Amino acid sequence: MGRRAAWTHTLDYLLMTLLAAFFLFPVVIMLVSSFKPDDALIMRHMSSGMAFVPTEVSLKNYRDVFANVAFLKALRNSVLIVGSIVAIGLFVNSLIAYGLARFRFRGRSLLVGVIIALIIIPFESIAVPLLLIVNRFGWLDTLYVQAIPFIADAFSIFLFYQFFIQVPRDLEEAAVVDGASRFRIYWSVVLPLSRPIIATVTILLFLRHWGQLLWPVMVARSVEVRPLTVAMQQFFGQQPREWGQIMAFAAMITIPVLIVYLLFNRWFVQSIASSGVKG
Amino acid sequence: MRRREARAAWTFSLPALLLLTAFLIVPFVLAFALAFTDQRLIPNPRVPTEFVGLRNFQRLLQDATFQRALLNNFAFAAFVVPVQSALALAMAMLVNQRLRGSLVFRTIYFSPVVTTMVVVSAIWFLLYNPTEGFINAFLGTISFGLIEPIAWLQDTRSALAAIAILSIWQGVGFQMVIFLAGLQEIAQQLYEAARIDGANRVQMFRSITLPSLRNTTIFVVISTTILAFRLYDQVKIMTEGGPQNATQTVVYQIERVGFGQLRVGYASALTVVFFLIVLAVALLQRRFLREERTV
Numbered sequence: 377m378g379r380r381a382a383w384t385h386t387l388d389y390l391l392m393t394l395l396a397a398f399f400l401f402p403v404v405i406m407l408v409s410s411f412k413p414d415d416a417l418i419m420r421h422m423s424s425g426m427a428f429v430p431t432e433v434s435l436k437n438y439r440d441v442f443a444n445v446a447f448l449k450a451l452r453n454s455v456l457i458v459g460s461i462v463a464i465g466l467f468v469n470s471l472i473a474y475g476l477a478r479f480r481f482r483g484r485s486l487l488v489g490v491i492i493a494l495i496i497i498p499f500e501s502i503a504v505p506l507l508l509i510v511n512r513f514g515w516l517d518t519l520y521v522q523a524i525p526f527i528a529d530a531f532s533i534f535l536f537y538q539f540f541i542q543v544p545r546d547l548e549e550a551a552v553v554d555g556a557s558r559f560r561i562y563w564s565v566v567l568p569l570s571r572p573i574i575a576t577v578t579i580l581l582f583l584r585h586w587g588q589l590l591w592p593v594m595v596a597r598s599v600e601v602r603p604l605t606v607a608m609q610q611f612f613g614q615q616p617r618e619w620g621q622i623m624a625f626a627a628m629i630t631i632p633v634l635i636v637y638l639l640f641n642r643w644f645v646q647s648i649a650s651s652g653v654k655g
Numbered sequence: 656m657r658r659r660e661a662r663a664a665w666t667f668s669l670p671a672l673l674l675l676t677a678f679l680i681v682p683f684v685l686a687f688a689l690a691f692t693d694q695r696l697i698p699n700p701r702v703p704t705e706f707v708g709l710r711n712f713q714r715l716l717q718d719a720t721f722q723r724a725l726l727n728n729f730a731f732a733a734f735v736v737p738v739q740s741a742l743a744l745a746m747a748m749l750v751n752q753r754l755r756g757s758l759v760f761r762t763i764y765f766s767p768v769v770t771t772m773v774v775v776s777a778i779w780f781l782l783y784n785p786t787e788g789f790i791n792a793f794l795g796t797i798s799f800g801l802i803e804p805i806a807w808l809q810d811t812r813s814a815l816a817a818i819a820i821l822s823i824w825q826g827v828g829f830q831m832v833i834f835l836a837g838l839q840e841i842a843q844q845l846y847e848a849a850r851i852d853g854a855n856r857v858q859m860f861r862s863i864t865l866p867s868l869r870n871t872t873i874f875v876v877i878s879t880t881i882l883a884f885r886l887y888d889q890v891k892i893m894t895e896g897g898p899q900n901a902t903q904t905v906v907y908q909i910e911r912v913g914f915g916q917l918r919v920g921y922a923s924a925l926t927v928v929f930f931l932i933v934l935a936v937a938l939l940q941r942r943f944l945r946e947e948r949t950v
Contacts, residue, residue, distance in 0.1 A: 384856075385754065392749055392760045399764050399824065402778045405789060409781075422784065423792035468670045475667030479660045487668070494675065496937050497683055500885055500906045501930035504913035504922040505682035505689055511696060528674035558663045587771035589888045590906070594914045605773045609892055612777050619781060626774040637769045641762050644769070648829055649836035652874055 403630070404428055410437055410623040418619050437624035445625065446599050450607035453596075457522045457603055458585045462578055465527045469577070470570065473536030474562050478548075488537065494530035500590065507594050521595050522603065526585060532577045535650070539573040540566070576647040579640075586633065604629050686930070689923035696917035704920075711924035721925065724903040728932075731819055731904070732883035739823045740875050743830030748864070750831075751838045761835070765828035772825060776892035779821040783807035808894055811901040818889045818902055826882065830875045837871030838864070870944060877940040881933055905929050 413434035515521040785806040807817040896903040913922025
């Protein structure tokens with residue numbers, strides 16, 4: 377290795393470390409501040425390197441969040457909403473995708489075309505009419521109004537469809553010879569083969585819905601049904617701001633997801649990479 | 656046999672099709688219909704909803720808030736799209752070199768993507784604090800006091816830029832991973848051949864990397880543009896469109912008008928305009944990609 381190559385390596389490491397600092401510092405400040413029991417102290421430290429020094433490790437802010445914002449209820453709501461979107465969504469979307477990928481019938485290619493076209497519709501462009509509809513149904517301020525509209529998802533169907541048309545038919549044909557029903561084949565032959573795509577869709581749906589704010593702001597204001605995002609938005613809006621508690625609240629939303637991400641890091645990266653469809 | 660296959664297909668498709676129709680297609684079509692009415696979220700029984708023709712769209716043309724929102728969205732996209740795409744590509748190339756520890760760096764760069772935007776906005780609000788915030792203190796220190804404290808979110812000149820910076824911080828890891836996937840598809844022999852011909856890093860980047868990443872770049876640019884037009888969470892948490900509409904956006908206005916003021920008809924007109932912009936951007940992508948295929 378020449379001297380020049382060694383130089384560029386050093387430069388690369390320097391750049392990578394600076395970038396790492398840039399992406400880490402807000403999260404570190406959040407975590408360190410959340411353990412400081414006094415808001416005046418947090419603010420005083422914030423304008424210096426002390427923002428990174430855990431001068432005190434107190435759980436006071438965390439206790440206060442549990443007492444003041446019904447944290448567990450909001451967490452339960454978020455888990456229930458996102459959990460049912462993912463669980464029911466995986467089933468409903470893979471089922472139609474399998475039907476489209478394996479069965480020959482009139483209108484098949486039209487249906488595939490329509491579903492691909494639907495991917496382009498962003499949620500923001502249906503939010504207000506959807507609000508009018510669910511209001512007519514009397515669904516406002518419930519948990520299910522936050523889940524049901526998102527179960528069927530054109531992009532998930534598309535991802536499953538792309539996966540299924542690549543799966544070789546041999547195994548399924550063997551099952552047909554054995555007299556298994558079509559649903560049986562889908563359920564116990566094809567789905568077990570589909571773990572990679574199931575992981576991908578799960579991660580993409582989770583990331584999209586865990587942080588959702590626009591829809592729950594419109595349909596879920598009460599403490600009983602609001603998810604973590606709305607609880608945070610409402611707590612953040614209260615004056616004067618309790619920064620210690622806000623940071624503890626933020627840490628409790630963030631850290632569990634970060635841990636899951638660190639454990640399944642490779643899967644996350646692969647999912648995002650495969651969402652970048654080529655054309 | 657054929658007919659039974661068709662019946663099975665429709666049975667398999669039924670749940671998804673019913674849900675897509677009820678919660679995507681119907682509201683989508685409804686937006687276009689409501690845009691020509693004065694529909695309210697909670698209708699007054701004595702004042703029935705009426706067809707008002709193009710009145711909502713005529714009002715849009717004179718709506719200063721809407722014009723500001725549209726301008727902000729374009730300005731936001733004009734700043735965020737090139738910066739975020741270029742940064743994402745640079746980061747992807749850095750971690751793609753398989754230096755020792757590059758996996759750790761990749762993991763760190765991507766971690767903001769799994770951090771909820773509501774949380775990111777709350778943290779950065781504190782960092783941007785004009786008197787005691789970390790960012791002003793940091794800028795003051797590294798410039799030896801030359802950079803005066805900035806009232807990031809309270810100043811009309813800097814508020815949108817402040818939101819743009821944290822948006823890039825949160826989102827760039829996503830595009831990095833897309834670029835990384837593109838980089839890994841490039842055949843290594845191309846680089847080896849170029850190296851034998853004596854090409855340097857810059858030449859290889861311009862004549863191998865960039866052309867090979869054409870479709871990936873188009874995808875990244877287009878999807879970042881669409882995201883820029885969907886800007887909402889940060890504005891809702893940090894500025895509520897202020898100061899003086901400096902961070903007003905189209906989606907924030909849709910929510911304020913349709914939900915806050917209950918004016919569903921006018922919000923639907925806004926929605927239609929928003930969708931047409933997104934559609935135009937997406938069609939642009941199709942065009943560019945198709946050109947690529949015919950070559």
